[in-house]
Amino acid sequence: MTTMTATTIEDKSNQKISNHTQNSEKSLAIEVEALSKNYGQILAVQNISFQVPRGQLVGFLGPNGAGKSTTMRILTTYQAASSGIARVCGLDVMTQSMEVRQKIGYLPESMPIYPEMRVREYLNYRAKLKRLSRIGRQATIDRCLEVCRIAQVQRRLIGSLSKGYRQRVGLADAILANPEVLILDEPTSGLDPIQIRETLNTIKSLAGDHTVLLSTHILSEVESICDRVIIIDRGKICWNGMLSHLAEQEPILNLGVRGPVEAIQSCLKQQEGVKGVKLLQSNGDAHSFQLDITANLANREKIAQQIVNNSWGLFQIDLRQQKLDDLYTSVVLRRD
Numbered sequence: 001m002t003t004m005t006a007t008t009i010e011d012k013s014n015q016k017i018s019n020h021t022q023n024s025e026k027s028l029a030i031e032v033e034a035l036s037k038n039y040g041q042i043l044a045v046q047n048i049s050f051q052v053p054r055g056q057l058v059g060f061l062g063p064n065g066a067g068k069s070t071t072m073r074i075l076t077t078y079q080a081a082s083s084g085i086a087r088v089c090g091l092d093v094m095t096q097s098m099e100v101r102q103k104i105g106y107l108p109e110s111m112p113i114y115p116e117m118r119v120r121e122y123l124n125y126r127a128k129l130k131r132l133s134r135i136g137r138q139a140t141i142d143r144c145l146e147v148c149r150i151a152q153v154q155r156r157l158i159g160s161l162s163k164g165y166r167q168r169v170g171l172a173d174a175i176l177a178n179p180e181v182l183i184l185d186e187p188t189s190g191l192d193p194i195q196i197r198e199t200l201n202t203i204k205s206l207a208g209d210h211t212v213l214l215s216t217h218i219l220s221e222v223e224s225i226c227d228r229v230i231i232i233d234r235g236k237i238c239w240n241g242m243l244s245h246l247a248e249q250e251p252i253l254n255l256g257v258r259g260p261v262e263a264i265q266s267c268l269k270q271q272e273g274v275k276g277v278k279l280l281q282s283n284g285d286a287h288s289f290q291l292d293i294t295a296n297l298a299n300r301e302k303i304a305q306q307i308v309n310n311s312w313g314l315f316q317i318d319l320r321q322q323k324l325d326d327l328y329t330s331v332v333l334r335r336d
């Protein structure tokens, strides 16, 4: 792990790779610098920069159309960037694309379907394409069938498999050549809850030896297995940091107050230590607010006192640490 990622709560997305020492570059599995991709007028990815140290399991989050798949397609050399640099294991995706392909395993958003092939036959075909040595090839396929729990369907036609099983065949394909970096675009999409848990366990077991960048819309999946989170929205990175550092973020105070909404809101905004006030919902004159506050007990007491002094009803006061969904909501909803 690089020193920078260990010490920064929120890595700035515009950090320059050139600032890094030779040593830290060697420890980086993915380096993206000022990367952009336009589809005509659509700015799918806009000047993004991020780095992933080797061995990390990274959750790549963002709403529909944010640019996740586009970034992944560029990293896997399946699409060219409009500008910027991307490297995988130090190799440039534009100029060293064949070498990059040997370093990565890719599960695309929509897995290419070969309905007329049987599962084992398909993996054999893919293993040959990936130039796996004939000696040991069958044992490797057996291992991948086992890891992805599809040994029992190895003789079935891919076209006859359910979506979840096809997804697992895609994962088996991605890990066939034991790649250093796995790029998994929504690997749990379409799976049932038990399959999701098993697939996440599989992915977690692959991390460490491999670097994994996985996209998903399920925040709890990221919370359960990832080391790092990168959030992208409208083509721009809006958060990049270690999940373990979330606990160090300022807490959230949920308040339920009965009274005139505008007066309450303006009063809360003026209180010491309050950095933001969001009205969550109103039911008649009962309102729920979410406050970003500094972790200071005295400030909290003053806020409660102020509400009571105004003769408003305080029916809820609840302090908690930020969770990933709080962070996600706040950065994705934040207007720039």
Ligand SMILES: Nc1ncnc2c1ncn2[C@@H]1O[C@H](COP(=O)(O)OP(=O)(O)OP(=O)(O)O)[C@@H](O)[C@H]1O
Binding pocket: 039, 042, 043, 044, 062, 063, 064, 065, 066, 067, 068, 069, 070, 071, 109
């Ligand atoms: N081949 C393409 N041609 C034109 N526009 C495209 C193409 N692929 C993606 N886009 C556009 O680029 C933007 C980013 O799309 P992308 O597929 O990367 O988003 P995403 O974050 O993967 O979304 P989702 O969560 O829905 O999979 C979107 O506005 C999308 O419509």
Ligand SMILES: [Mg+2]
Binding pocket: 068, 069, 070, 109, 185
């Ligand atoms: Mg996508």
